[in-house]
Amino acid sequence: MTTHPASAPEEDEVAVEVAVLAAASEVDAPDADDREQQQKKRRRKKKKKRRRAPSEEEVAALRSVLRWASRGEVAGDDDEAGFGHPPRAGTRRPRVAVELHAHSARSDGSLSPAALVDRAHRNGVKVLALTDHDTMAGVPEAMEAAKQHSIRIIPGVEISALCCSEPVHILAYYGSGGPAKSQELERVLGRIREGRYTRAKAMLSKLASLDMPLKFEDVCGIAGDGVAPGRVHVARAMVEAGYVESLKQAFSRYLFDGGPAYATGSEPTGESVVQLIRQTGGVAVLAHPWALKNLVPVVKDLKAAGLHAMEVYRSDGKVSEFFYNRIE
Template identity: 60%
Template sequence: MGEGNKDKRRRKKRGGAKRRMTAEQTLALKSVNEWVNLAKHSSSDEVNQIDDDFLPEMMCRATFSEKVVFELHSHSICSDGFLTPSALVEKAHQNGVKVLALTDHDTVSGIPEALEAAYRFGIKIIPGVEISSVFATRDDSESEEPVHILAYYSSCGPARFEEFDQFLRNIREGRYVRAKSMLSKLNKLKKPIKWENVIRIAGSGVAPGRLHVARALLEAGHVEDLKQAFDRYLYDGGPAYSKGSEPSAEEAVQMVCKTGGIAVLAHPWALKNPNPVVKSLKAAGLHGIEVYRSDGKLAVYSDLADAYGLLKLGGSDYHGRGGRAESDLGSVGLPVLAAHDFLKIARPIWCDAIKNNLVLYLEDSSELNLKHITRFATKSITTSNSEKDIINSCLRSWLSREEMQHADFQATISKLPDIAIS
C-alpha cells in the first residue's frame, strides 16, 4: 500500500500520465507540422536536381513532431541581446525550438543571418521586430508610457519595405538622442559614464538602448548588476529614464497591418493599466496579446484577450544575459491550439503581402522589386539561374500547395518573365 502511494506521488511529480490529445488538438498539430515543414517538402521535391552536398540531410526529411516548440520573442546583438543571430539559432536548436521569431528592437537587420543559420539546423524562422512606441489616453496626454508591439511577417518580409524601414530608422535615430539624455541625467546623479563606452557596448551600427547604458553603468562600477541599474536608475519614469522619438502605439500597429504583418502587444504585465491600451490598439488593428510566459498562462491577460477577440501568444523575451532571472529560449509552452490559431490568422495576411510584392515585380521587373521578394531568401535559393526560378523556389518554400494553387497566385505566377541572371 505504501509503495503504491509512493509510485503515485512520483508520477504526479513527473507530471503524471501523458494526456491524450483531443481530435481538435490532433488536427491543429497536423496543420502546424505541415506549415513548419514547407521548406523541407520543397527541398525534397527538388533534391534530385541538387548536388547531395548542397542540401543538409535534415532539410531532405520532413518530420512529424508530436510537440512543435514556438519561440516568438527573442533578441540578438542587432539590438540589445548578447548572442549573434547565428548563435541564437544554434541555441534554439539545442533547446528543441522548431519555430523561432527574431524580434530585435526596431530593426530587422539580423534576419538574413538567422535564416542562413536556421537552414543549417532545420528551424523555421518568422521574420519579426519589436517596435518601440508610446501610449497616452486622450484625456491625459501627459501620462505617456512605453508600449512595445511585436510584428510577425511572412518569409518574404514586410510589404512596402522602404516605408517600413524608414519608420524603424526614425525610431532608431531617436534612440541615440535618448541615450545621450540618459547619460546627462546619470552625470547629474554623480554616476558618469562615457558615450564611447555605450556605443562600444551596443556594437557597430546598433542603436543604443537602456540595456547598453545599464551595461556601461556596470562596467563603471556604479551598480552591482544589471537589475540594480534598472531598479535604481533606468526603470520607466526612473531618475535617468528618457523618452525617444517613438511613434504612438496606434501608429505602430497600423504600420504593421499596412505592411502585411501580425501585430501583437508585448508583455502587457509591464503596463500600468492594460485595458485602455488594448481597447485602443484593437481599434487600430491589433491581432494578439502576449499571455503565455515560462511560468505559465496569466489568466488576467487571457481574459483580456477573450474580451477583445485577440490571439493568445507568448515568448521568453530571451536576450542571452544568463542567470536565473531570465527565461530560457523556448521555455514558453505555447499550446498547439494557440499556434494553430496564430497561423490561421497570419497565413492569409502573409499570402496577400507576398502576392502584392509579386504584382509590384510584374509591373516593373527591376532589381529593387526582385529584392522585395528575395530580401530574406537563403543563399541556397538565390543561386538559381533565372529570376523566375528564384521566385518559384521562394514560393515553394513559403507556401503550401493549396496556397500556391489559389487562383490569384496561379494567375500572377503564370505572368512571371523568364529573365536570366547576368
C-alpha cells in the first residue's frame, strides 16, 4: 500500500490562520476592567458566605430553646456543645426540628390535628406550632396527640387582618396554658370567622359573573363541619367543577389578592390584632411578609403597634432576599 505525505499548507494559509488565532485571543482575553469586575463578584460571593458569629445572648437563647424542646434530655452546658460553636471531636451536635407555621383540617389544612402531629413526628419535628386560620379549635386535640410522641405543641393561630389597605396575616404564639383573656381573643376570632362566610359568598358571586358558578353548600361541604370556608376551599371547588386544573391555577388566575374573584371579609386592622395578641400574652409575628405588596409601610406600622417578629423562611425552605436588607 502506497502512502502519500500530506502536503504542507501554503504560506498564505498559515498567515491567515495565525491572524485569526491572534484576533480570537484578543477578543477572549479580559481587559483590566473585566478582571476588576470579576474580582468584585468573587469578593461579593465570599462576603455572602461569611456568617456572623452569634452573640452570647443568642447562644444562651438557643440553648434555652433546645433544652425546652428536648425536655432537658439533651444540650450540654459546655461551650463546645452549644450553638454557635463547633462540636468536640467524636461528638454530635444536638439538633431540633421546629415547625412554627402549620395548618390542620380545622382551617385549610388536609390533616386532622392528631394526624398532623403524627406526620410531624414521622418527619422528626420536636416543636410544632398549630396556627390554623382564625381558630384555635384544633389545639386541644393536637396537644393530646403530642403526648404519644414527646412533641412540644405551641398553641397558636394565624389571624386575618388589614394593614395599609392590604390583607395581612399575623401569627400569634402562646404558652402551653393558652392565651390569657381567651374569651376576648375568641370574640375577635369569631367575628372574623363569620366574615369568612360572607367573603366566600362574595367570591362565588364574582366567579358566577365569570361563568364559573359554584354552590355555597358545596364549598362549605369541602371545608367541613364547623370550619369557616376560605380561599383554599373555593379553589378546591373550582378544581372539582373542572374550571381550573389545580389549586395553584385557581389562585394565580382568580383568587390572588386583588384578583378577579378575590373578596375581603370583616378583618380587623393589623395594628389592633398585634395589640390584642400582646394583651392576651402572646407573641405577634407577621406571616409570609415576602408576599406583601407594601412591605415596608406594613412592617413599620405593625412594629409601631408592638409586632415582635416576622417570618423569614419560606415554605420552600428558602430565605426571602428581602431579609438581607434592613428595614429602618
